[in-house]
């Protein structure tokens with residue numbers, strides 16, 4: 180029977196990155212994948228959606244060409260070509276990961292795998308009727324779209340993101356249920372191609388896990404583009420007749436029905452744990468997600484879990500980092516503890532929404548006394564120069580020490596700032612230190628510096644009343 184140091188079940192960003200790190204550390208690895216390596220992210224998530232969103236950017240530029248003094252007569256916008264391009268991008272990246280795995284000496288085994296009783300001191304994985312022994316197992320099987328009672332997915336009119344990524348003709352009318360990142364990205368995409376989009380969200384704002392100020396501005400921006408955003412609204416039912424769905428929702432203003440050619444269900448994810456034989460193996464779960472400790476160890480010694488199947492923070496880069504930590508722990512290295520609050524979060528509609536760290540409310544709930552600073556892009560040279568002034572940066576800081584607790588961004592292509600925001604969080608920088616750092620001019624990054632300075636009323640490019648200028652606030656830190 181083949182025997183390995185590590186058997187990894189699932190070849191998404193969590194699993195394939197874990198496999199590559201293990202190979203770097205000279206551990207023998209078998210990677211079991213029932214579909215294509217790259218997982219949800221490369222095949223049906225992050226990558227194809229971002230490729231389509233790039234097309235949406237181009238569509239919007241061409242549509243607004245006259246604003247730039249460019250005449251374009253009768254442009255056509257072919258969503259089918261965008262889908263073809265996105266699938267090519269997927270194939271290129273999946274091919275790249277296959278090559279990386281092969282070159283690293285990782286044995287990729289195709290088929291659905293599950294846990295089985297292993298010999299003493301090792302574990303057993305069964306795949307397509309064959310057994311494999313491994314000293315350690317990493318479960319990286321991911322998750323898929325959660326079904327919503329009342330909205331049965333038929334793959335033709337009522338869709339998950341999987342089918343939506345293949346829609347070649349923009350629906351005349353679309354209803355998006357759920358205003359998380361997946362929902363608002365598709366709303367932006369289809370609206371860019373001319374669909375009449377209605378978003379239905381149960382909570383109070385769009386992108387409801389973000390700072391509410393971001394969701395409120397995103398809603399205003401979407402409404403300015405003729406999208407309808409129904410917040411605090413519950414889905415009651417979806418009925419499909421032929422190619423038309425009737426979506427019934429209820430909210431503060433009562434019950435109403437909306438007709439649409441496409442309904443996207445984007446209300447969260449359920450973990451892939453059903454066929455893994457977890458119970459018999461003794462691996463503990465909580466509401467379906469595998470329970471892990473700081474080293475990604477499950478309740479069974481030698482069995483680890485990473486990525487969406489752990490439900491910690493369902494993002495590709497988090498899965499990747501968890502994979503590295505699990506492998507380094509197996510290899511006996513001292514590994515840092517992953518602080519999930521400090522993970523960057525990005526939504527790629529336009530305006531983009533990004534964040535790191537605590538929201539203002541979250542920081543208060545965690546016991547901090549906070550101060551905040553905001554800097555509007557209307558006051559930023561670079562934003563004015565490129566004609567994209569919608570949005571702002573908000574910094575949340577600890578009042579007594581000035582340590583930055585959270586950075587929140589909304590604006591055109593503003594997620595490019597997440598790298599700096601992440602470093603500020605990692606280095607536990609204070610607002611004074613961020614204000615110290617000289618930022619290249621003109622760049623969007625200046626908005627972070629200004630928002631940090633604004634927490635002490637010291638932003639330079641915000642007009643202030645004279646009385647305030649001559650009477651500086653007490654306690655403004657000096658350099």
Ligand code: FAD
Nearest residue numbers: 189191193213218219220224225292321486487493494495
């Ligand atoms: P997955 O990527 O789901 O990989 C799990 C793999 O395990 C799959 O390949 C599956 O086939 C395999 N598998 C499952 N069970 C078995 C088994 N029994 N045997 C063998 N193989 C098995 N995240 C971001 O960070 N940024 C984004 O921009 C972003 N955009 C997204 C857009 C969309 C439309 C969606 C749906 C998601 C997006 N995500 C994004 C989320 C991201 O895709 C996931 O967080 C990420 O893929 C999780 O990685 P993972 O390795 O845990 O699982």
